[in-house]
Amino acid sequence: MTGLSGKWHLLLTILQLAVVSLSFADLPVLLHFMTLFLFAGTETIRLAATNKFYALSHELEQAEKQQAHLNETFKAVRNERHDFLKHVSALHFLLEHQKHDEAKAYLDDLVGEYEQTNLSIKGERGIVAGMLHQQYKRAQTAGITLVYDLDLPVSALPLPDRHIVALAGNLLSNSIDAAEEWQAARGKQAEVSMQLYKKSGLYLLTVKNTTMPLPVNIVDRLFEVDGLTTKGEEHDGLGTRIAKDIVHKHGGYLDFVHKDEQFTVKIKIPSVTGDIQKEQKD
Known part of the structure; x- marks a missing residue:
């Protein structure tokens, strides 16, 4: 939706044609000026409404993008929480078998992954966190x-x-x-x-x-x-x-x-x- 619907455009066009037809009638000069102003006013309403619809459409598009970013951030956090116990079990296994170097390397990788999300959402409100997380991922993808x-x-x-x-x-x-x-x-x-x-x-x-x-x-x-x-x-x-x-x-x-x-x-x-x-x- 980027403007008025066809129905409203048709209605305003009919109104403008009716106003134009009056200008050909034998009317006093004052009424001719009034028809001119009415035509201009109708066109002004059309342009103002179209611009308003366009602005609302743009805001809706931005809101949808922000919602998508928020959903993506929520999904990332949910996935990390879901896998947390698995990571703890893996670390526990490595430490039990005295594989300290492997455990340290595993933990370093894990912390690095968590920091990517944490840096973006720490203390942030949802919509802002979504934006920051999306920009972080975009930069990371581009290297x-x-x-x-x-x-x-x-x-x-x-x-x-x-x-x-x-x-x-x-x-x-x-x-x-x-x-x-x-x-x-x-x-x-x-x-x-x-x-x-x-x-x-x-x-x-x-x-x-x-x-x-x-x-x-x-x-x-x-x-x-x-x-x-x-x-x-x-x-x-x-x-x-x-x-x-x-x-x-x-x-x-x-x-x-x-x-x-x-x-x-x-x-x-x-x-x-x-x-x-x-x-x-x-």
Whole structure:
């Protein structure tokens, strides 16, 4: 669903045709102007309704993706819990038979697997955990090192969950895209990191990634212009603008640095965004 249904389009078209037919009638000038305004008003309603339906459709699509990510994360946790006793039994067997080196190697592998999930979901609310876990798996599949250096959960940001997912999700997705391109070109492992901590009433969120050199005209307007992207035609270039709009909406500040094939985004968000929004509205 990307707009009004055919039924509503037909109804509005009939109404507009009826209005147009009145313009040919022998009516006072004032009524002719009224028919013109009625026609324009009908078309405005059509466009507004179509845009609203499109926005709702986009939100529904994003919600479905987030639900899928959450389900995937839940499945991973459930599988790990299901296999936990099996791993304990295997370790117990190795230790009973004095196979300490094998037990240590087995345990190291096991801890590494659990950390992949734990780093993504520790202390996070469901929808945010799903997004972080999905981005972690995506980076892992691409052979990219993704580090979550979080003093507190991303869910702790004083934003609605949908804004946290859109903000962090877009930043991570863009970073992984750029790192993947750099990795293919340079033949070395790329890195992406997300850091979050709180200081002096501010939440400080930093996302870094390796990247290919970017044209100056792109860098200067990267977070300002819709549709501007350093990636291929299949990308719409909306992610950076969406991120900046969310930060500004909550009274925050966004800055970025591109230097020596590394791109860094730094975001500061006040711990109490509601008061700032109220002051800006007043």
